[in-house]
Amino acid sequence: MGSLHTEELDTISVCPQNPLDPEEFRRQGHMIIDFLADYYRDIEKYPVRSQVEPGYLKKLLPESAPYNPEPIETILRDVESVIVPGITHWQSPNYYAYFPSSGSVAGFMGEMLSTGFNVVGFNWMSSPAATELESIVMDWLGKMLKLPKSFLFSGNGGGVLQGTTCEAILCTLTAARDKMLNKMGRDVIGKLVVYGSDQTHCALQKAGQIAGINPKNFRPVSTTKESAFGLTAAALRTAIEADVTAGLIPLFVCATIGTTSSTAVDPIGPICEVAKEYDMWVHVDAAYAGSACICPELRHFIDGVEEADSFSLNAHKWFFTTLDCCCLWVKDPSALVKALSTNPEYLKNKATESKQVVDYKDWQIALSRRFRSMKLWMVLRSYGVANLRDFLRSHVKMAKQFEALLGGDGRFEIVVPRTFAMVCFRLLPKTVLVPGVVANGGAAAAAAAEAGELERVNELNRRFLESMNAEGKVYMTHAVVGGVYMVRFAVGATLTEERHVNFAWNVVLEHAERILGEF
Amino acid sequence: MGSLHTEELDTISVCPQNPLDPEEFRRQGHMIIDFLADYYRDIEKYPVRSQVEPGYLKKLLPESAPYNPEPIETILRDVESVIVPGITHWQSPNYYAYFPSSGSVAGFMGEMLSTGFNVVGFNWMSSPAATELESIVMDWLGKMLKLPKSFLFSGNGGGVLQGTTCEAILCTLTAARDKMLNKMGRDVIGKLVVYGSDQTHCALQKAGQIAGINPKNFRPVSTTKESAFGLTAAALRTAIEADVTAGLIPLFVCATIGTTSSTAVDPIGPICEVAKEYDMWVHVDAAYAGSACICPELRHFIDGVEEADSFSLNAHKWFFTTLDCCCLWVKDPSALVKALSTNPEYLKNKATESKQVVDYKDWQIALSRRFRSMKLWMVLRSYGVANLRDFLRSHVKMAKQFEALLGGDGRFEIVVPRTFAMVCFRLLPKTVLVPGVVANGGAAAAAAAEAGELERVNELNRRFLESMNAEGKVYMTHAVVGGVYMVRFAVGATLTEERHVNFAWNVVLEHAERILGEF
Structure with a gap:
């Protein structure tokens, strides 16, 4: 057996603690779990859509990485004070934007295991x-x-x-x-x-x-x-x-x-x-x-x-x-x-x-x-086919519930038929300029009037949506089909329950009334 | 305000618990943290390279997803008994294969936060x-x-x-x-x-x-x-x-x-x-x-x-x-x-x-x-530039340590110069058939003899590597450069310390002796 080049070995830097020390992992892991459990518990207190302005974070963080280590307690305080305000809360029960990003306990635990094995x-x-x-x-x-x-x-x-x-x-x-x-x-x-x-x-x-x-x-x-x-x-x-x-x-x-x-x-x-x-x-x-x-x-x-x-x-x-x-x-x-x-x-x-x-x-x-299959496996086993169907059905039912509320109020229009758990709707102005009012103007004038009217209703809905999202109690997004600007109400955030849909309906009514009043 | 279609609302399936219930999240989260902390603590007890045969898992799992939910306790027992044996332990301190997949406490916590926010x-x-x-x-x-x-x-x-x-x-x-x-x-x-x-x-x-x-x-x-x-x-x-x-x-x-x-x-x-x-x-x-x-x-x-x-x-x-x-x-x-x-x-x-x-x-x-930047930010802050440099230097030093051990033993050859924290080496047979022994055969015969000799040494090293990996105490992989089959010893698994490198050296010696004896 060969001799060691001991002069080199002596200079190996001894770090105070291995970066994957099991007990430090345990200590910090429990902290983060509690942090996230509290986050889910209290999530309704945050505005759903982040209210920050472009460039907000640069003003809050240093220009370079720190030379010396910082304790997890300090970092977590910063997560709470500088990161959370810049987050749009996709896990909020009042989130109806884009499509859902449906987390779950089982999905999260699966992700932890695959991240932990890190193969x-x-x-x-x-x-x-x-x-x-x-x-x-x-x-x-x-x-x-x-x-x-x-x-x-x-x-x-x-x-x-x-x-x-x-x-x-x-x-x-x-x-x-x-x-x-x-x-x-x-x-x-x-x-x-x-x-x-x-x-x-x-x-x-x-x-x-x-x-x-x-x-x-x-x-x-x-x-x-x-x-x-x-x-x-x-x-x-x-x-x-x-x-x-x-x-x-x-x-x-x-x-x-x-x-x-x-x-x-x-x-x-x-x-x-x-x-x-x-x-x-x-x-x-x-x-x-x-x-x-x-x-x-x-x-x-x-x-x-x-x-x-x-x-x-x-x-x-x-x-x-x-x-x-x-x-x-x-x-x-x-x-x-x-x-x-x-x-x-x-x-x-x-x-x-x-x-x-x-x-x-x-x-x-x-x-x-x-190792992505870990989380899919845990979701399938933790809930079983029966519950998974029921979860999805409950989202469809909540969308139907919202659709029924809209359908019962003449100020709203369901723009396209609902197929799954998303309702596409728009607010209608109190007075609609029907083509007929453009007297004797011919087909071209009628078409122009119709286009003008469409843009007027689109602008109404743009303002209506922005008014809701700026307040932050709910978050919805838009789409345009066939020239019609509409609000998309996508049910599917895991925490959403019937009471949240009723809450959203009240938000819709409140902003609709205000915007119609201004329009 | 419109009337509800109450006949539809009444049939909303009431799941026993929301799949993102904060307290269930907390309960399971603490379990998984302890599971993983114990995994890191005990990781050396597993063979580094999984020892299972192709198709092993199909024999252990049902053909379809369960209809009814299963408790986390059951699933975790299965993770331990059916998944862990099929894992190659990239986080093991005795892992020197491919390149490292270097987990850390900070990296894991960052991944948890980004998975938790799930934006x-x-x-x-x-x-x-x-x-x-x-x-x-x-x-x-x-x-x-x-x-x-x-x-x-x-x-x-x-x-x-x-x-x-x-x-x-x-x-x-x-x-x-x-x-x-x-x-x-x-x-x-x-x-x-x-x-x-x-x-x-x-x-x-x-x-x-x-x-x-x-x-x-x-x-x-x-x-x-x-x-x-x-x-x-x-x-x-x-x-x-x-x-x-x-x-x-x-x-x-x-x-x-x-x-x-x-x-x-x-x-x-x-x-x-x-x-x-x-x-x-x-x-x-x-x-x-x-x-x-x-x-x-x-x-x-x-x-x-x-x-x-x-x-x-x-x-x-x-x-x-x-x-x-x-x-x-x-x-x-x-x-x-x-x-x-x-x-x-x-x-x-x-x-x-x-x-x-x-x-x-x-x-x-x-x-x-x-939200990948979360984990990079947490790594940079948790360790700081100074420690990060020291961690990387310690891997380079451990590679030098292993290189020195090989260099002091005439049975091994360092095939290419070490640059970072990986050592490429091979075992040499006791007798080398140098081209000169092919008397009077001319250049073609000499070249053929050389190629034959190269293949003989390659085969020796194939067996040597497989012998170590099959035992499972360490895991290394191979590469071929310029026709030479060599063993790659890549230091960088986060848990690897000087004592593991010395342990690996003893494994190398033991298998080298056995394979040379058989060859």
């Missing part, structure tokens, strides 16, 4: 449980959704947990693209066309941009009020035929179950029928509404999914897992693997060579990956 | 503190690294937290690609060439695949032992010139500080000089070694960074933040934003329109994003 599960070998639990829970959830067997591992498809829908769409689009390029030659990349509707989430456009699809070949097909802002097969076919005539190549279509603006539903079956004729890849983006389809009475919204190529939903939106946790199922995992695999020597191992394991690094953009 | 910080508006804290800590860390001001917000550049280096490279490559396509026309996409070395992380190849770069135009330039497996400017120039002659367009080069196989360092300055001549984008991937450059004595490894376009490091590797936390700085944020922005109506807001805020959604692949 980097790029392949099976690097932590077998991380891979195997993911495959198992993805089959569990697939069965709960009654996905066809072809999407499950037990049917030669399979599921993977991604961070977000943006990543899921980028991965499937890349797989579809490479399949096409391998068939037609790489030179056609500039001719590939990607379809969605004008209601499809911006994730599709962005995925196209990243994957090298010509931005001119991103085709957001127009929707109308008549089809409740869903993408019709006929409109899709018309767009595809025009592109084919122009020498372009239809590649990919994204159908949405529950669009961001209005929770519209694209009909999967008819869309797949058109897409099949052109050998296109169909992805179903059920980011928001997919989880609700575990309820038998809502399952029909994904009828036709058996003909699609891939399907995704965000468990962090409306399935209690905390951000981030996007569930993606594909029928042909080999298409993903062909497009996304790399096989460097330093990751070679017997398990991979045996081909008996899944190496999820080849199903996603990144190599490294967190 | 979705896609733009400033959605939670101002998430955006502003990120900009501030990225400037802090940039200053600690002595990055040029042009990479900081204070100098019109800026930093962003991504999940992984794969994402960081994909985003910068997409920005570089679109800059070039906007100049040269989209038709040239098939001519763009991406350069790295044959030691560059597979993230570059994968980013190229996803971004639509022709796989034939991914150029891994050969490295040699003479340049310690670093990419030389001369070799890069030769490759570029050949491509230009062939009518291709050089686009992007990735220089690595601390390659995965051997922690080799590509010389940034000379590489930038070549790249500049061709108007290429230079990304510096310092995923592993970047954090060490906060120590003044190691800062020289990133000399020349002032000429690069972007720079990234993984704080989750060797900077105590837990997975995932990749820090990316760019000189020209507008290039990222042009390539990655989308601007849907439902996200429009006054703050964005005022152009006084950063909307990080346009700096990354995904729309949704976690």
